[in-house]
Amino acid sequence: MRRKFIAGNWKMNLGYRESEKLAKEIKSKLEDKYFTKTDVLICPSFISLGIVNKAIKDTEIKLGAQDLYFENDGAFTGEVSSDMIKSVGCEYVIIGHSERRKYQHESNKLINLKINKAIRSGLKPILCIGESLEEREDEIYESVIIEMLRDGLHEISTEDMSKIVIAYEPVWAIGTGLNATPKQASEIHGFIRKYISDKYDPEIAKEQIVLYGGSVNGKNAKDILSAKDVDGALIGGASLKPDEFCDIVRIAYSI
Ligand code: PEP
Numbered sequence: 001m002r003r004k005f006i007a008g009n010w011k012m013n014l015g016y017r018e019s020e021k022l023a024k025e026i027k028s029k030l031e032d033k034y035f036t037k038t039d040v041l042i043c044p045s046f047i048s049l050g051i052v053n054k055a056i057k058d059t060e061i062k063l064g065a066q067d068l069y070f071e072n073d074g075a076f077t078g079e080v081s082s083d084m085i086k087s088v089g090c091e092y093v094i095i096g097h098s099e100r101r102k103y104q105h106e107s108n109k110l111i112n113l114k115i116n117k118a119i120r121s122g123l124k125p126i127l128c129i130g131e132s133l134e135e136r137e138d139e140i141y142e143s144v145i146i147e148m149l150r151d152g153l154h155e156i157s158t159e160d161m162s163k164i165v166i167a168y169e170p171v172w173a174i175g176t177g178l179n180a181t182p183k184q185a186s187e188i189h190g191f192i193r194k195y196i197s198d199k200y201d202p203e204i205a206k207e208q209i210v211l212y213g214g215s216v217n218g219k220n221a222k223d224i225l226s227a228k229d230v231d232g233a234l235i236g237g238a239s240l241k242p243d244e245f246c247d248i249v250r251i252a253y254s255i
Contacts, residue, residue: 004225004252005165005209005232007041007126008239009066009094010048019048023055025242034253035060039232041092042239046080053089064092064126067100070113082121093118094234096152097128098171108151115152119160126165126234127152128213129192133172141170142191149195158200165209166192167234173214175236182227185212189229218244221251 014022023042030040043064044052053063069079085093095118096111111127118125129148131141145168156164168188173179180188189210197205212224213234224230225248232252238244 002207002209002231003037003039004255005039005041005211006245006249006252007064007092007167007211007232007234008043008245009097009213009234009236010042010044010239011066011099011236012045013240014044014048016048016051019044020051020055022240022242023052023061026246027056027059027061029242029246030059030061030249032060034249038249038252040249043092043094046085049085049088049090062091063089064094065090066094066097068093068095068114068118068123070110070117082117082123086121086123090123092124092126092165094167095125095127096148098130098169098174102171108148111152112154115164116155119156119163124163124165126167126211128167128169128234130169130171130174130214136170136172141188145188145191146195149192150199158204161196161200161204162207165211167211167213168192169213169234175215177215179215179220179224180212182223182230185224185230186227189227189231193229216248218247218251221248222255225252225255 041062041064043066065085068082069076095114100106115125129145131144135141135144170180192210193205196208209231211232211234212230216233216235217238
């Protein structure tokens, strides 16, 4: 039985103390009962992982990083390894976010190296996939999604699939205020689940967590989270607002 999963991607926002404050606010607003049905994850910037880890100690809130590098260690200036993020309490790591694909020119090949590294390190990767506006208008979004899944998950075994979360984030909906309709989200989530069923295993596909991301907020969360095959949300902007983020957790719990 799939649990609902609400993840906050804080992106390049909030300093060290501000991150601690936000984590403490989220902690104080979420009663234990919400965690019986819902997984809650927050992903601050690298520099705030340690302090946020302390702030959420003794709670069910999970911690994730926004990226990792695929090498173990060495002369890779500016990069952060899987062991480093694990050492500050990370269980999850976002990989292949569309902003990294766009601004850091991350390819499916690089993303695949990171996915494999995360798995080998015992981290749970959240693989972000999604089409651009142009690709949607040209109606080639299914082939774009297949390519991102096929190449991003290269050499991932059926057993490893159960440790991976997929986030469907149409690029045209991220940070734009536009969101996919529940029907559009359902359609793609069903498509992703079918891909996993055909390529890996129908039982794994049934349990696969597939999140939707793209301008989810307190107002549209109920409709989106109620849509068939949508298991939760990866939230950017609204995850920085503790009241709204916790409202979305409550909505997920109530569905
Ligand atoms: C995201 O960062 O993955 C995201 C979906 O952002 P927003 O909710 O702001 O659209």
